Amino acid sequence: MGYVITIDGPAASGKSSLSRELSKKLSIPWVSTGAFYRGLAYAALQRKIALTDKVALSELALSPAWRVEMTPEKTQVWYENTDVTEKISQEEVGNYASQVSHYPEVRSSLLDHQRQCAFKVEGLIAEGRDCGTVVFPQAEVKIYLTASSENRAHRRAQEQGQDQKAIEAQQQQRDQQDTTRKTAPLQIPKDALVLDTTNLDFNEVVTKVQQFIKTKL
Numbered sequence: 001m002g003y004v005i006t007i008d009g010p011a012a013s014g015k016s017s018l019s020r021e022l023s024k025k026l027s028i029p030w031v032s033t034g035a036f037y038r039g040l041a042y043a044a045l046q047r048k049i050a051l052t053d054k055v056a057l058s059e060l061a062l063s064p065a066w067r068v069e070m071t072p073e074k075t076q077v078w079y080e081n082t083d084v085t086e087k088i089s090q091e092e093v094g095n096y097a098s099q100v101s102h103y104p105e106v107r108s109s110l111l112d113h114q115r116q117c118a119f120k121v122e123g124l125i126a127e128g129r130d131c132g133t134v135v136f137p138q139a140e141v142k143i144y145l146t147a148s149s150e151n152r153a154h155r156r157a158q159e160q161g162q163d164q165k166a167i168e169a170q171q172q173q174r175d176q177q178d179t180t181r182k183t184a185p186l187q188i189p190k191d192a193l194v195l196d197t198t199n200l201d202f203n204e205v206v207t208k209v210q211q212f213i214k215t216k217l
């Protein structure tokens with residue numbers, strides 16, 4: 001197993017953009033752990049499994065019917081050999097993902113797959129909610145990214161061409177669910193660099209994170 005850089009933070013805080021850029025600069029892969037929860041929620045909806053059925057959900061979490069693949073641009077999700085990456089990017093699926101992620105049984109079923117991403121690579125960037133606290137508690141570098149609620153909703157609304165106010169309300173609900181759940185809630189890992197990007201441009205964020213990485217690796 002190589003070194004690990006974790007990036008945690010609330011919805012649309014820029015974790016994937018930062019991961020993609022660092023992945024290019026460091027020549028190591030990156031993974032969105034949220035893609036696992038989104039993929040599972042999508043598969044459950046396709047199979048008409050209730051998002052409250054934790055037993056069926058944790059079985060489906062281990063099913064070969066769907067899988068996650070790391071690519072330089074994005075974390076791809078395949079369902080029955082169809083690429084559903086675009087379909088799961090909608091905020092609606094994010095909300096379903098947040099609901100299924102609530103169950104400890106589901107989380108532990110997905111954990112091994114997430115950890116396997118760090119095997120046989122020189123290094124890995126893993127982003128999500130509990131990467132620095134639960135998935136890779138021994139990670140060499142931990143980052144916690146945040147930004148104002150308005151700023152985050154603006155970013156996602158522009159990406160998806162949707163109404164900012166509606167997105168903001170959905171994200172706030174999701175953040176509330178993700179920070180208050182009992183198992184592996186979103187929290188700042190110990191020793192993490194906490195970066196509020198509200199008033200920073202992307203290059204400034206990347207530079208600050210690179211400087212921090214240099215002090216740790």
Ligand code: DC
Nearest residue numbers: 033034035037097098101128129130
């Ligand atoms: O990062 P994202 O928006 O793709 O994540 C979707 C949901 O998945 C998020 O609202 C909660 C869940 N999630 C999680 O519980 N733990 C993670 N490490 C990543 C995501």
